[in-house]
Every structure is written in structure tokens, then in C-alpha cells.
Amino acid sequence: MHDFLTLAATRRSVRAYDADRPVEPEKTRRCLEAARLSPSACNAQPWRFIVVDEPALKDRVAALTSGGILPMNHFTRQAPVVVVVVQEPANLTSNFGAAVKRKAFPLLDIGIATAHFCLQAAAEGLGTCILGWFDERGVRAALGIPGRSRPLLVLTLGYPADAERPKKRKPIEKIAARNAYASPWPSG
Amino acid sequence: MHDFLTLAATRRSVRAYDADRPVEPEKTRRCLEAARLSPSACNAQPWRFIVVDEPALKDRVAALTSGGILPMNHFTRQAPVVVVVVQEPANLTSNFGAAVKRKAFPLLDIGIATAHFCLQAAAEGLGTCILGWFDERGVRAALGIPGRSRPLLVLTLGYPADAERPKKRKPIEKIAARNAYASPWPSG
Numbered sequence: 001m002h003d004f005l006t007l008a009a010t011r012r013s014v015r016a017y018d019a020d021r022p023v024e025p026e027k028t029r030r031c032l033e034a035a036r037l038s039p040s041a042c043n044a045q046p047w048r049f050i051v052v053d054e055p056a057l058k059d060r061v062a063a064l065t066s067g068g069i070l071p072m073n074h075f076t077r078q079a080p081v082v083v084v085v086v087q088e089p090a091n092l093t094s095n096f097g098a099a100v101k102r103k104a105f106p107l108l109d110i111g112i113a114t115a116h117f118c119l120q121a122a123a124e125g126l127g128t129c130i131l132g133w134f135d136e137r138g139v140r141a142a143l144g145i146p147g148r149s150r151p152l153l154v155l156t157l158g159y160p161a162d163a164e165r166p167k168k169r170k171p172i173e174k175i176a177a178r179n180a181y182a183s184p185w186p187s188g
Numbered sequence: 189m190h191d192f193l194t195l196a197a198t199r200r201s202v203r204a205y206d207a208d209r210p211v212e213p214e215k216t217r218r219c220l221e222a223a224r225l226s227p228s229a230c231n232a233q234p235w236r237f238i239v240v241d242e243p244a245l246k247d248r249v250a251a252l253t254s255g256g257i258l259p260m261n262h263f264t265r266q267a268p269v270v271v272v273v274v275q276e277p278a279n280l281t282s283n284f285g286a287a288v289k290r291k292a293f294p295l296l297d298i299g300i301a302t303a304h305f306c307l308q309a310a311a312e313g314l315g316t317c318i319l320g321w322f323d324e325r326g327v328r329a330a331l332g333i334p335g336r337s338r339p340l341l342v343l344t345l346g347y348p349a350d351a352e353r354p355k356k357r358k359p360i361e362k363i364a365a366r367n368a369y370a371s372p373w374p375s376g
Contacts, residue, residue, distance in 0.1 A: 004195060004311040005218055008225045008304055030193055032364045032373065036357050037196045038303065041320055045358050049373075050365045057367055086369070097321050103340065105320055107292055111299020115226065116196055119307070123192040132229055132293055133285050145369045152291065169224050170233050176220045177238045179245055181274070181333045185220065185237075 009167070011119055014127025016162035017078040023053070023157055027124045028081065031157070034120035038113040041097060041105035044090040047113050050143050053081045060142050064135040065154055076131070079156035084139055085114055087150045110152055117155065127160035197355070199307055202315025204350035205266040211241070211345055215312045216269065219345070222308035226301040229285060229293035232278040235301050238331050241269045248330050252323040253342055264319070267344035272327055273302055275338045298340055305343065315348035 032049055040046065052058045061084065062076035076082060090098070090106050098105045118128040131154045139151045176185035220237055228234065240246045249272065250264035264270060278286070278294050286293045306316040319342045327339045364373035 004192075004308050005222055005225075007192060008222045008308070011225075011227075013227055029360075029373075032360055034193055034196045036360055036363055037193075037199075037355060039199075039201055039306075039318060043356060045363060048363055048365060048369070050367070050369060051373065052367055054367045101321060101324070103320055104292055104295055107295035108299040108302070108320070108341070111296040112303040114296070115300040115303035118227075120192050120196070130227060130229075132291055132296070133289060136289070143367075143369050149369070153296070167225060168231060172217075172220055172224055175224055175233065175236055177236060179238070179240055179242045179331075181236070181238060181331050181337070185217075185239065 007119060007122055011122035012127070012164065012167065013129045014156070014160045014162060015075045015129055016160065017075065017080070017127065017156065017158035018161045019078045019080065021080070021159045023081050023126060027126060028157070030124065031117045031120045035113040035117040038116040040109035040112065042091055042093040044094040044106070044109065046088045046090040046094070046106040047110050048086040048088055048149065049117070050084040050086060051081060052084065052143070057142065058082055061139060061154065064138040064142070065131050065133065075129070076154070076156050078161070079158040081157040083117070083155040083157055084143060084151050085110055085153040085155065086145055087152045089148050114153060114155070121157060125159070126157055129156045131155070195307060195311055199310035200352065200355065201317045202344070202348045202350060203263045203317055204348065205263065205268070205315065205344065205346035206349045207266045207268065209268070209347045211269050211314060215314060216345070218312065219305045219308045223301040223305040226304040228297035228300065230279055230281040232282040232294070232297065234276045234278040234282070234294040235298050236274040236276055236337065237305070238272040238274060239269060240272065240331070245330065246270055249327060249342065252326040252330070253319050253321065263317070264342070264344050266349070267346040269345040271305070271343040271345055272331060272339050273298055273341040273343065274333055275340045277336050302341060302343070309345060313347070314345055317344045319343070
């Protein structure tokens, strides 16, 4: 597999979807499988992915990503599927490490698993957008998420209806260094 | 690109390295490039990757992942390269969202970027291991990391010297659900 870089470049945050084109369940399953295979601190796997594709429920969850103090994310209503990524209680060793090192390992873990999900989606020709801004209590109520679990991210999933845009990223010498913080990785 | 699932299955946490086989700099560069392309909340890109391949400095950083109250991670000395992933201050919109939603977006972001790095490494035939347990003050001092930045993860990078093992993961019906938290995704 030599073209992961191409896939990483292809994956983008899609904010317009073909509302009439459903997502094949086997594609969603492969996205879940990619997430399932991802690594986590102490192998805690502190995640649960709730796929929401029942139309009225999906619209209800989608609406919870809009409004509030900022009018944003209206494209979530277009996406035929939303996926709520839930943070689950981690295991003892992960919790011990997180407490001693003051580092929220489950957030790092869920970032990794979410990346796997979205990369597999891109490999399937599907678009995703990762949303951290939503009505957490509303999502919890809509999906029956219990108290010790926390809905952390909402992903949109569907076929893109927008055009590709060039990515805006810092150049490599601004985000990489060699042998010291202040020695930029040589560009070019 | 249809074999991302294969890549996700190939990537594993490598805990034994060929200490005599260096990592080609162009491979490291492509890992950095994959990380650079990854998404982040409000496109903050709150990360810096410090590649440590100067042997004495690398040994010094590697030693900071062992010892303390737990005797672990001795394989880090074998790896010809370690990469310190540094959390950088995020931008205003990301910080605002994180504060309002009580959610540490930069940790999610760094999880995603680290996944990209490790997946590209796997595509190059390289092994990685993601370590969250290390002497943060020691790493900060060794690499001159300033106060507003935080070394969050240490990655080992090198050619594997161990055998593949089957992954231990929860089955899909334990980590995925459909339209309600308590409705397991159908297995099989």
C-alpha cells in the first residue's frame, strides 16, 4: 500500500452532501472496521460509534449541531448518515496513566479511531466532516447515551456534492523540526 | 485506494526494532507530510513533530520513556528514530469552542495527526509505537521545548524486528451501534 499519502490528501472535510444518495451499509461497516482496528492507550478502546441513519432521528441529531450561539453546520441535515462518537470509560491502566501524567488518553485514542473511520470513508468515495460543536445533552437524550459515556464528536457521512478545494495547511518547516524544537525540518 | 483496511490491519505497535537499519529521511518526510495533511478543529493544526535521529540525543530521549515507577518501554532505545509530538497553542476559535464545550480539541487533533503519521509509516514498511508515558520535563529540557508548548506523545520509528501478532480488539457489536446507544450494530 504505497498511496496512503494520496488518500490523506483526498480526505477532506465535506460540507455539502447528495441528500438523495444513501450510503451503502457495507461501506459504513468497513469504516467501523477501520476504526475498530485502531490503537489506543493500554488497548482500552474507549469508544462507541453510533450510526444514525433512520431519517427522522438523523434529522433530529443533525439539528443539534446547528443553532445555539453560532448559526453553523446546516449541511449536517443534508448528510444521509451521522455517526456519534462516544467516549467510553477507559480501563484501569489507561486511567492510571492519564491521572499520573495529566493527559486525557481517551481523547487521543478517539482522535486516532476517528481518523481511521474518515480515511476509510474517503477510500470508499464518501465524504465526512468531524464536528465537535453540538448540543451534547440533546444528543445524549436522542440516542439514550448513559451517564458514564460521553458523546464527543459527530461525524457526517455521505456522498459529496461540493467541489474539491485545495487544503490550507502550514508548510512542513512550520510543523516539523529535527533534533531540537527550534530547528525547522528542512523544506524542499 | 481500496486497501486502506489492509493498511489499518497492518499497522501495529512495534516494540522491537532493527537497531542497525536506519530510516531513510525521505520516508520520515512522507510521514510528516501525511500528518501535515490531517484535519483539525478550526484548522488550528496545533502540533509540532520533532524528529530525533542524532544518536546520542535519541538515546537520551528514549531513556526518558523508561524507568520511573514502572520499568517499561526499553525497546525505545533500539529504535533509530524517535519523534516527539508537541501540542502547540491552538487558535482563538478552537480555544473558544474547547472552553464552551469543555472538550480538549487539540488532543483529538493530535490523535488524528499521529494516526496519519503512523499509517504512512506502516505504508513505508516501518514500525511505530505511540507512547504517552514519559518524563515530560526531561523531554522538554532535551529538546528545548518552550513553556506554552507541551510534549504530548513520543513515537518510536524504525524497521520492525519482531513478528506480527494478531490484534486483540473488541468485536464490532461491542463498539458500534445503530440508531440508539443500546442497539448493537449487527455482527456477521
